[in-house]
Amino acid sequence: MRILHTSDWHIGRSFHGHSTLAALRQVLDALTGQVREHDVDVVIVAGDVFDSSAPAAACYSVLSDALRSISDAGARVVVTSGNHDSAARLGFQSSLLRGGIHVVTDPLSIGTPITIADGDGPVHFYGIPFLEPALVRHLWTGVELRSQHQALAHAMSLVRADLADRPGERSVAISHCFAAGVEQTPGLERDIQQGGLDLVPLSEFEGPDYVALGHIHAQQKLSERVRYAGAPLHYSFGEADKKRGSWRVDLDAKGLAGVEWLDLPVPRRLVTLRASLDELLNDPIHAEHEQSWVCAQYTDATPQPDPMRRLLARFPHCATVMHLPQGVREPDGLTYAHRVRQARTDAELFDAFLAHVREGEGATPAESDLIREVIDDRSLVEASA
Template sequence: MRILHTSDWHIGRTFHGSPTLDALRQVLAALVAQVREHGVDVVIVAGDVFDQATPAAECYTLLTGALHDIREAGARVVVTSGNHDSAARLGFQSTFLAQAGVHVATDPTALDVPITIDDEHGPVHFYGIPYLEPTIVRRLWPDTPLRSQADTMAHAMRLVGADRAVRGGRSVAIAHCFAADVEPTPGVEREIRQGTLDVVPLAAFDGPDYVALGHIHGRNTLSDRVRYAGAPLHYSFGEQSKPRGSWLVDLDAEGLAFVRWLDLPVPRRLVTISGSLDELLEGDQFADAVDAWVCAQYTDATPQPDPMRRLRARFPHCATVEHRPPHRDADERSGYAARVGGEERSDTDLVDAFLTHVRAGEGPTPAEAELVASIVREREGAETLA
């Protein structure tokens, strides 16, 4: 059996305010072409199908079209819900969809009831584990302490293991969680982990021939059997260096045979450029970023006026601008109050320290210093007369 492991489609997500539906439609069309080219039997979507619990109408249209095209290409589909999805909405008419070869697993009480698909070697049992929020699902298993994602996923896998022991045969588990030894993408996968409390140990996934994980947006291999496919699009500049694609998984009569990565196209690449604002606006070294999504980091000592408008004149897809003045040492990174406190300072010294702080180490110019000194003298003279 040949399986294509995908996850985290996040249909409806925006990229710094720009819609991504057209780009995702293009990428999913390439995924369908891979299904057809490689003779894929089953496509897995391991959670976060939608980006929001209440998707817009056009999001449903995109999903319906993608599922139709995958089925037309000859593969069945197994979908689970992630923490971004509404399980109830995603699972609507799941019984009806199963008759069409699209299996949607959103019911935690049925996570140990597999979707069984046969090939020439016999059955393969797919255990779709929806995202399990401990505070919500612990009422389903009142006799089992479920304080964290780790507890909850370990319990779910025990239930799966018990069913596997009875059924026998080959099996695939699908889950949406943080696993050990995986670092999240800054600003992206933040909702279901606090510190290290909800990291699921790799040992929890022992047993199945393959474990298809979702939630992390970058490709990760935790073992030959346990992998993250990541998202099909880049949804953050923190992901820009991570490839987009899916795992092509082959099961033979004995179990896992081989796994191969298939790249997906990147409709518009992401780049981070850095330099003074004038360099960014005029430098030839940034010419190849004109058609890319751009994160611009300008290094001028002081904030510059209207940088986004000016940068978009050269980079139409500039998505974000960051002021990154030159490196400051530990003292310079401390707060202004901490830097000037603890000793008696003259008014002139305080203004000098303030300007040095906000300008990343550059103090007042001679003209500014003279202006400040004259103002201080005037104020001191007025106070003397008073």
């Protein structure tokens, strides 16, 4: 059996205020192409299908269209809910979908697999929807569920108990969580437990032939049989250097036979550019990034006027601008009140203010000339009054 492991579609997430729906449709079309090209039997979506518990109408059409296309390409689909999803809404959506598309949102279904057969016999898919301990502990009396670790440990015990009645049969578990051994990188998905990470040891995933994880937005291999596929789109500049794609998982009659990474296209590259504003606006070296999503970090000593408008003229997809001055002076320890007390003239008062708001840098020679001109003009007006 050939499986395509994906996760974290986050349908509806914006990128610095820009819709990502069109780009996501493009990538999911490419994923459907992979299903056809590689003769995939089952596609897994390991949680965070939507980005919001209350998605807009357009998000539902993206999901429905993608799932129907995958089904038309000849694959079955197994979807589980993540921490961003509303399990109720996602579960309701499943009742409107055609056969062969399975959406797992009910915690009480854990331990009851979706069984799909191939020429070597049955393969049991155990979907584990996202388990918020405070919301599910009442479902299992006598079981302590105060953390993600405890919740996943109990879920996997239910999976293993069912597997014990199916000796020699192949299986896949699907979960949405932080697993121990995850490489923490910029753009790491938000904590699923407020107050910090709640890691699930890899030992809790013993049993199935393959474990398809979601929640981390980067491809990660925790062991041969436990992996994250990451998100199909880049959703932050911190993810810019992370591959986008899916894992192709092959099962033979004995179990896991091989895993291969399949790249997905990146509709628009992400790049962080750091230089002076003038260099960003004029240096030919940046020409290759003019159609990329751009995070511009300009290094001028002082804030520049209207940097976003000026940058958009060259980089129409500039998403964010940051002022990160290069070679900032060491603080001199002077308060604004102390600077004012030291000033003896109006020009020195201006200089004191500028030094206070510009990391210790006072007026430039040109600014000093302008300040003196304004002061002289005002003195003339006062003298003639």
